[in-house]
Amino acid sequence: MRMFLFAKRNIKEILRDPINLFFGLGFPLVLLALLSIINSAIPPEAKNTMFQINNLAPGLTMFGSVFMALFAGMLLSKDRTSSFLMRLFTSPMTATDFILGYTLPMIVMTIVQATITLLVAGFLGLDININILFAIIMTALTSLLFVGTGLFFGSILNDKAVSGVCGALLTNVAGWLSGVFIPIDLIGGAFKTITNILPVYHSVEAIRISLSGNFNNLLPHLLVVIGYTIVIFIFAIIIFNRKMNGEKA
Numbered sequence: 001m002r003m004f005l006f007a008k009r010n011i012k013e014i015l016r017d018p019i020n021l022f023f024g025l026g027f028p029l030v031l032l033a034l035l036s037i038i039n040s041a042i043p044p045e046a047k048n049t050m051f052q053i054n055n056l057a058p059g060l061t062m063f064g065s066v067f068m069a070l071f072a073g074m075l076l077s078k079d080r081t082s083s084f085l086m087r088l089f090t091s092p093m094t095a096t097d098f099i100l101g102y103t104l105p106m107i108v109m110t111i112v113q114a115t116i117t118l119l120v121a122g123f124l125g126l127d128i129n130i131n132i133l134f135a136i137i138m139t140a141l142t143s144l145l146f147v148g149t150g151l152f153f154g155s156i157l158n159d160k161a162v163s164g165v166c167g168a169l170l171t172n173v174a175g176w177l178s179g180v181f182i183p184i185d186l187i188g189g190a191f192k193t194i195t196n197i198l199p200v201y202h203s204v205e206a207i208r209i210s211l212s213g214n215f216n217n218l219l220p221h222l223l224v225v226i227g228y229t230i231v232i233f234i235f236a237i238i239i240f241n242r243k244m245n246g247e248k249a
Helices: 002-015 020-042 053-080 083-088 095-123 129-158 160-179 189-197 200-212 215-248
Strands: none
Touching: 002 053, 002 095, 020 053, 020 095, 053 095, 053 129, 053 160, 053 200, 095 129, 095 160, 095 215, 129 160, 129 200, 129 215, 160 200, 200 215
16 A cells, blocks of 8 residues: 555656656657658658558657656656655665555556557557557556666666666667667667667567567567566665665664
């Protein structure tokens, strides 16, 4: 119960920041519209597949969930530098309770963001069917990777540093290494090898496969994302627990 009350409070804090809400919910839609316009301007004989809606929609849905790292990291870092967490540290809540209390609102935000993005993509030519539900669920699952990343950096950095790392840096890294802007196969070489090692590309592929309804190749991508997610959450909980015990002392 304490964890859910804490999560409810965190949702209210997120809703008080309209600028970050715009970037989390609106910016993927802006990109979706712009890239769709670019795709429509490419001659059919060019046989372009880069910006086709079936490729754009899952990529930008994942890209929107990257902002959950910024939300989570900023919220945690601001709470750390205020007296709010210090008062809560005297409660029976554990480090896991705190981390989950920060995580649940991000899952809700991700579901809203993914739903809006995919429905708008429907107006731009994406087939609207039952697979959209699977894609939304997959986006919520893969977004935990970014939520955990935000909580990790939020546990060790101040809000300005978190804004730089989880904002500008992470969104750029996720955008380029996921194949959202440039297809990975088009570049190939060492770049493709790096993207296959890191989880961001696999997040997009998991969402894309869910959206297509062909789940045969889903598991390898999902396992990579889950593996990274578990590791980052373990580190986030350990570091937060140390910070928590240090404040209590």
